Amino acid sequence: MPELPEVETIARAMREGGRGAPPVVGHRIKDVELLWKRTLDTPGPRSFKRRIIGQRIEDVGRRAKYLQFKLSEDTMLVHLRMTGDLLVGSGRKPLGKHPRMVFYLDKNKQLSFNDARKFGRIWLLEDDSMVLGKLGPEPLDSSLTAAKFYKNLKERKRQLKPLLLDQNFIAGLGNIYIDEALNLAKIHPTTQANLLNEKQAQALLKAIRKVLKEAIRRNGASIDWAYRGGDFQNDFRVYQQTGEPCQHCGTPIDRIVVGQRGTHLCTHCQVPLTA
């Protein structure tokens, strides 16, 4: 489900409450239950349990699509992958339809990691750079200037769509927001990165930021049963709009496959670039 805006929304809910649940920051972890073994990446189950019990959740942040739980001693990273979600409530009965790991907190609270497809992963680390170290820049961080983004694009020959999906090139984007940003910038998804001129690179970065900021403002996009809470899905220009008229020119939105991912675009507004 979740790309940067959805993960950001969840991180905020963990800190301040939201999505119909109270915050978890300030609570202490009293017990953990692992219901699907592979959900836990690092360390092993015994060590994980021994280390995490007793730690207090000091803060929750986000890097790329990872949630960072800053605990008293360690950092716990949670990656939701396709269908993961975090639910907060009370009692001992695991919340949600597909609980994979459940944290029992003080004051009878619980945090339940739900994940239908079991792709999600959790790490407990002294130093989270072990996992986050190679990630590319945050798209909303001002240290990623238009000039730097242009330079980075110039050094790559890959098609834009798979390149923007590469978390080591730029962090946090996924299938939805890439399709939306490329449409907004009027750039074809199969364009070779190094063929963009400076103006187009600038337009692309601007479009990425606009789409992400608007989505965060709307608390992300709710699609199907995986993630709920946001309503940016009502603003999709191309994603899952196959056959619908382009808002700009009326041409029916097309769906193609690029790098094995479904890709939505307006073939009139987004014309392939040739060298």
Added chain:
DNA sequence: CACGAGACCTGTTCGC
């Protein structure tokens, strides 16, 4: 380095 295929998984929707 770029690219494609296959894995990891389950649930929903589509086509016949």
Added chain:
DNA sequence: TGCGAACAGGTCTCGT
């Protein structure tokens, strides 16, 4: 209606 195929927000690994 029923049933298999296709598809899904992500990422890793392997082979060419």
